[in-house]
Amino acid sequence: MSIVWARRRAAAGRLWREFAADRAGLVGLGALLGIVVLALLAPLWISADDLSVISAPGGILEPPSAEFWLGTDHVGRSVLDLTIYGARVSLVVGIAAALLSVGIGTVVGMLSGHFGGWVSAVLMRVTDFFLVLPALVLAIALSTMLARGLSTIIVAIGVTSWPSTARLVRAQTLTIEARPYIERAQALGGGHRHVLLKHVLPAVLPLVLANTTLAVGSAIIAESTLAFLGLGDPSKVSWGQMLKQALDTGSVTAGAWWYLLPPGIAIVAVVLAFTLCGRALEIVVNPNLRARR
Incomplete structure (x- = not known):
């Protein structure tokens, strides 16, 4: 057992040394760690009163100042506090939805690639059905039919x-099962399980891990889109909800750029960080990409 753990x-x-050789991946990882730490520690200095629309500490749409570094929103709350606290919802929804998506895709892809025949035909036709229909449209439909909340958004996304994960995993499964050691395992009595x-x-x-980091970025964008369309949880602060409120309250037309830019930049920064990490992991797990680097 000690030999196994040593290996x-x-x-x-x-793997870490190969990942660390990619500077872009390290930058993305550092940015993600910083954002996660801020999100986790946010309740230590941001109270419920700071986020309340009734007891907001500032004036309406105050520009950035020494007291409010990113200004205030349409009810007087600090935009900086909202942006930091919004990371909690966006990260939770993004990571949970990505794990659910990758989990379903991995199971479908492995079963389809392993069993083949009618099992593969049925699973791939279902996959093609979901591929043909736009994912965002389906997510909007599910969000409108189910009770509003974070769990609904996670399930909808x-x-x-x-489907894209399922096709990727199926192709990888077919490649793996064509190797001699799989045939030897089956000859020695190894069953499907x-x-x-x-x-x-x-x-x-x-490969699934690398795909998961890329899927998180897509899930965060989808969550922000659903929240911007008014399908998110109104009781939670998220970046998409901030963008929606900035538009609905006329803050954009009033020239309050400090209310619009921070959540938008935060979405771009987090998605870019996950993308950089995902690309670096792809290079680590894919020998062909490593050879081209």
Whole structure:
């Protein structure tokens, strides 16, 4: 057992060194860690009264100042506090929806690639159905039919954005199962469960991990879009909701740029950070991309 863990630690160290060689990936990882720390520590200095529309500490649409670094919103709340606190909802929804999407896609892709035949035909036709219909339109439809809340947004995004992962994992599964050691495992009595869990899943996990980091960025954009369209949770502060309120209250036409830019820049920064990490992980897990670097 100690030898196994030693090999795993050595493999993890090798992967980290390869990831650290990508400066863009390190920049993305550093940005993500900073944003996550700010989001987790936000309740320590941002109270419920600071976010309340009744007991807002500032005036209406005050420009940036020494007291309010990013100005105030249409009811007098600090835009900086709203932007930091909004990261909590956006990150939770983005990560949870991406995990749900990648989980569904991984299961469908592995089953389709492993069993083939009518199982693959049925699963791929279902996948094609979801690919043909726009994911955002399906997410909007689900959000309008289900009760409004964060769980609804997570489900709406997760169950409509898995097809691309399913096709990717299916192709990887077919490649893995064509290797000789899979045939040997089956010849020695390994059943479907053994082959899938002991051989296929560990082999596709690095690719799934890289795809997950990219899926989080897409999920955050989808959450912001749904919130901007008024389908988010009105009781939670999120970046999409901030953009919607800036538009609905006339803050944009009033020239209050400090209310519009921070959430927009935050969305771009987080999505870019996840994309940089995802691309770096792709290079680590894909030998062909490593050779071209």
